[in-house]
Amino acid sequence: MKVESEGQLAEAIRAATGPLDIVGGGTRPVGRGAGEVLEVGISGISLYEPGALTLVVGAGTPLAEVEAAIAAEGQRLPFEPARWGALLGASGESTIGGVVAANVSGPRRVQAGACRDSLIGVRYVDGAGTVVKNGGRVMKNVTGYDLVKLMAGSWGTLGVLSKVAFKLLPAAPAQASVVMDIPAGEAVAALSRALGSPYDVSGAGWLPGLGAVVRVEGLAESVAYRAERLAALLAPYGARIERDGSAAIWADLAEVRPFHGRSGDLWRFSIKPSEAPGVIARLGGEVVLDWGGGLIWALVPEGTDVRAKAAPYSGHAICLRGQAAAFEPEAAPVAALSRGLRARFDPRGILNPGRMG
Amino acid sequence: MDMPIPSRRVLDRKAAIVARLRAALPADAVIDDPAETRAYECDALSAYRCQPMAVVLPRTTEEVAAALKICAAEGVPVVPRGAGTSLAGGSMPSEDSVVLGLARMNQVLEVDYDNRFVRVEAGRTNLSVTGAIEADGWFYAPDPSSQLACAIAGNIGMNSGGAHCLKYGVTTNNLLGVKLVTMAGEVVEIGGPYCDAAGLDLLGLICGSEGQLGVVTEATLRILPKPEGARPVLIGFSSNEIAGACVADIIRAGVLPVAIEFMDRPCIVATEAFCHAGYPNCEALLIVECEGSEAEIAEQLGLIRQIAMRHDPVEFREAQSEDEAKRIWLGRKSAFGAMGQIGDYMCLDGTIPVSALPQVLRRIGELSAEYGLEVANVFHAGDGNMHPLILYNANEPGQQEQCERLGAEILKACVEAGGCLTGEHGVGIEKRDLMEVQFDAPDLEAQMCVKDVFDPGWLLNAAKVFPLHVSAGRRAG
Numbered sequence: 001m002k003v004e005s006e007g008q009l010a011e012a013i014r015a016a017t018g019p020l021d022i023v024g025g026g027t028r029p030v031g032r033g034a035g036e037v038l039e040v041g042i043s044g045i046s047l048y049e050p051g052a053l054t055l056v057v058g059a060g061t062p063l064a065e066v067e068a069a070i071a072a073e074g075q076r077l078p079f080e081p082a083r084w085g086a087l088l089g090a091s092g093e094s095t096i097g098g099v100v101a102a103n104v105s106g107p108r109r110v111q112a113g114a115c116r117d118s119l120i121g122v123r124y125v126d127g128a129g130t131v132v133k134n135g136g137r138v139m140k141n142v143t144g145y146d147l148v149k150l151m152a153g154s155w156g157t158l159g160v161l162s163k164v165a166f167k168l169l170p171a172a173p174a175q176a177s178v179v180m181d182i183p184a185g186e187a188v189a190a191l192s193r194a195l196g197s198p199y200d201v202s203g204a205g206w207l208p209g210l211g212a213v214v215r216v217e218g219l220a221e222s223v224a225y226r227a228e229r230l231a232a233l234l235a236p237y238g239a240r241i242e243r244d245g246s247a248a249i250w251a252d253l254a255e256v257r258p259f260h261g262r263s264g265d266l267w268r269f270s271i272k273p274s275e276a277p278g279v280i281a282r283l284g285g286e287v288v289l290d291w292g293g294g295l296i297w298a299l300v301p302e303g304t305d306v307r308a309k310a311a312p313y314s315g316h317a318i319c320l321r322g323q324a325a326a327f328e329p330e331a332a333p334v335a336a337l338s339r340g341l342r343a344r345f346d347p348r349g350i351l352n353p354g355r356m357g
Numbered sequence: 358m359d360m361p362i363p364s365r366r367v368l369d370r371k372a373a374i375v376a377r378l379r380a381a382l383p384a385d386a387v388i389d390d391p392a393e394t395r396a397y398e399c400d401a402l403s404a405y406r407c408q409p410m411a412v413v414l415p416r417t418t419e420e421v422a423a424a425l426k427i428c429a430a431e432g433v434p435v436v437p438r439g440a441g442t443s444l445a446g447g448s449m450p451s452e453d454s455v456v457l458g459l460a461r462m463n464q465v466l467e468v469d470y471d472n473r474f475v476r477v478e479a480g481r482t483n484l485s486v487t488g489a490i491e492a493d494g495w496f497y498a499p500d501p502s503s504q505l506a507c508a509i510a511g512n513i514g515m516n517s518g519g520a521h522c523l524k525y526g527v528t529t530n531n532l533l534g535v536k537l538v539t540m541a542g543e544v545v546e547i548g549g550p551y552c553d554a555a556g557l558d559l560l561g562l563i564c565g566s567e568g569q570l571g572v573v574t575e576a577t578l579r580i581l582p583k584p585e586g587a588r589p590v591l592i593g594f595s596s597n598e599i600a601g602a603c604v605a606d607i608i609r610a611g612v613l614p615v616a617i618e619f620m621d622r623p624c625i626v627a628t629e630a631f632c633h634a635g636y637p638n639c640e641a642l643l644i645v646e647c648e649g650s651e652a653e654i655a656e657q658l659g660l661i662r663q664i665a666m667r668h669d670p671v672e673f674r675e676a677q678s679e680d681e682a683k684r685i686w687l688g689r690k691s692a693f694g695a696m697g698q699i700g701d702y703m704c705l706d707g708t709i710p711v712s713a714l715p716q717v718l719r720r721i722g723e724l725s726a727e728y729g730l731e732v733a734n735v736f737h738a739g740d741g742n743m744h745p746l747i748l749y750n751a752n753e754p755g756q757q758e759q760c761e762r763l764g765a766e767i768l769k770a771c772v773e774a775g776g777c778l779t780g781e782h783g784v785g786i787e788k789r790d791l792m793e794v795q796f797d798a799p800d801l802e803a804q805m806c807v808k809d810v811f812d813p814g815w816l817l818n819a820a821k822v823f824p825l826h827v828s829a830g831r832r833a834g
Contacts, residue, residue, distance in 0.1 A: 051605035052711040117530045132803045138708045139740035140780035142516045145804040149561020170611030192471045198582045222653040316555030330556045333545040340810035
């Protein structure tokens with residue numbers, strides 16, 4: 001079933017008699033359940049004010065369409081959302097509502113924050129079929145509780161998004177990268193040094209075959225200056241500046257291209273960066289690092305008991321592809337609060353039941 | 358201001374309740390002498406006052422949990438308090454309440470530059486978080502005007518902003534984790550020193566929940582390396598509209614200054630008389646600050662100058678020295694003090710789309726004339742967070758009510774322009790009764806459902822945020 005308006009969405013949820021499997025573009029099938037498919041096709045930009053850096057858009061709008069519209073005005077989504085379709089072998093086109101539901105943020109998360117940090121308003125339909133709005137279209141808003149953040153990353157389990165609003169940023173006219181040919185386990189120290197510098201780093205990761213890499217973006221002269229300073233700071237790691245190839249590196253990293261078309265189980269850790277070297281060593285498989293080591297993409301042999309093998313770590317691990325439970329179980333008091341919220345927002349338990357555990 | 362009728366049952370048991378608190382907490386942590394509780398009768402919204410039944414000042418999370426358990430068992434309303442600097446009445450007590458103050462929990466627990474965070478007790482003041490790390494070249498970004506006095510606990514409660522959040526975001530964008538004690542006295546760890554915690558974003562929910570979901574006793578905060586330098590420019594204009602248009606052009610041009618501050622004529626005149634900052638004689642002025650190395654600042658300010666020149670500025674003043682930079686900021690930073698010297702004022706906090714600035718400023722001018730009260734405007738223009746200051750005389754009968762009516766009209770105009778009632782101060786009691794201007798019944802119901810989960814008995818700061826008639830069926834007593 002596909003809905004193309006908020007009214008249709010509310011009607012469909014009210015009429016539902018069993019579990020629903022909420023789908024945007026179907027490109028992030030993580031922990032997906034077995035309900036009746038409800039595809040959200042509420043599409044189109046309803047408000048875009050470049051002078052106010054704000055965008056309001058239907059949740060089913062393809063990400064590509066959103067990016068093209070704002071790029072035409074020299075702007076971008078600050079959090080650099082990445083597509084996972086090719087990584088997970090899923091066809092279909094990523095939608096902006098799917099990006100929000102999974103709170104997907106790319107390399108620029110270390111500088112500009114996560115998807116939820118740029119999200120300023122939502123409209124959604126809860127599990128009872130009631131339309132609710134929260135936040136709005138302004139950059140600062142503390143009026144009432146922040147359900148905007150709660151909806152981001154809730155994987156469609158609390159309500160189905162119909163409309164989302166973002167604050168945008170001007171696209172940077174220039175970028176450069178500083179590359180260091182060092183192993184993954186040694187990368188975090190170098191990346192921490194870069195992130196602890198005053199040079200406003202907008203990406204810090206590690207790629208197999210390339211090494212550790214840091215990015216700066218902004219006005220041309222400023223980028224040149226900061227890249228030079230970072231290269232000097234990171235000289236002990238054999239740093240070199242990469243200008244022309246910079247954008248391609250970050251596209252590879254955001255979409256985790258080294259793992260495209262590969263078999264094995266695929267995992268995503270969000271942890272304290274200084275824990276990364278230990279986790280990498282204990283895991284043994286192949287990795288790609290982002291967020292200064294705070295994000296580990298890991299490719300391991302099928303059936304590896306990854307959470308046990310990688311422990312101890314703070315934060316959590318998501319199984320993107322494999323037989324393990326997709327989401328890490330929460331500590332008991334937190335789980336109780338989450339259960340309570342789900343029971344209120346979706347009293348019949350029909351929205352993506354079981355998806356987050 | 359309507360408040361719920363205090364619970365007779367609770368007031369009658371005061372002696373027993375205080376005795377239980379004393380038995381569970383150190384002797385000096387419980388105050389019930391009316392001469393001492395008077396200090397807690399209001400916050401920075403001082404027009405409204407009410408002495409609490411008792412005040413508890415714990416030193417540890419365990420003591421907070423013990424106090425909350427007793428209050429929960431006794432059905433006593435609890436009002437959490439950071440430093441008491443709320444402009445919205447967020448920590449105003451009720452007669453039957455226990456104020457739970459965090460002022461004694463002010464330690465830095467952990468500093469970790471490799472992972473870029475600090476963990477502090479939530480009673481620590483905002484500025485002293487930066488104070489603990491600035492010698493090493495780091496800072497904590499959110500900078501509310503009250504940062505010398507306000508506590509991190511209150512910043513989290515209200516999701517506080519500041520002048521520099523155009524670039525660095527507000528509290529919620531810089532908060533990584535909290536230790537929260539629920540009304541039932543259960544200690545819950547949410548988030549931590551990593552990006553994106555597992556599960557639902559409870560951290561995002563707690564930040565800005567105005568002390569209604571739990572008491573935050575510890576916070577893990579993201580910290581940033583200090584930029585190499587910063588420099589402001591001052592640009593004077595012949596009208597509010599032109600200044601507003603210049604703001605939109607700067608934002609569109611792709612320069613992202615760390616701050617764009619706006620002052621109108623009444624505010625310029627008052628601050629000049631107060632602190633002689635040497636501001637130009639003009640209708641409106643902007644202070645725009647850029648960060649980075651000398652060369653980077655020059656590059657950004659060059660672009661801003663080009664844009665400003667298209668709007669025929671009365672003056673474009675670039676700070677040539679540290680001293681000149683200070684003088685440019687002096688008037689802005691003294692604005693509230695200057696207004697206070699003229700008389701009483703009420704500070705509003707509505708936020709609007711930046712594009713609506715000229716239109717809303719015009720509407721504020723019309724309303725000001727209609728109500729016969731002067732309004733000065735000084736605010737964060739880059740993100741549309743307005744701070745209209747309504748000047749009035751509290752000693753003249755009826756003026757405070759007139760001022761509140763004008764304030765309500767201005768906030769309604771902000772909502773009509775596509776904005777909201779409050780950008781960084783919070784709802785508290787001050788804007789509680791306007792919530793239905795911005796939200797429909799299902800919107801408020803969804804928010805109240807969240808409180809049902811965290812505080813089923815509605816004991817924590819329950820008379821705030823939601824209009825009393827909307828929350829009536831849920832509140833205790």
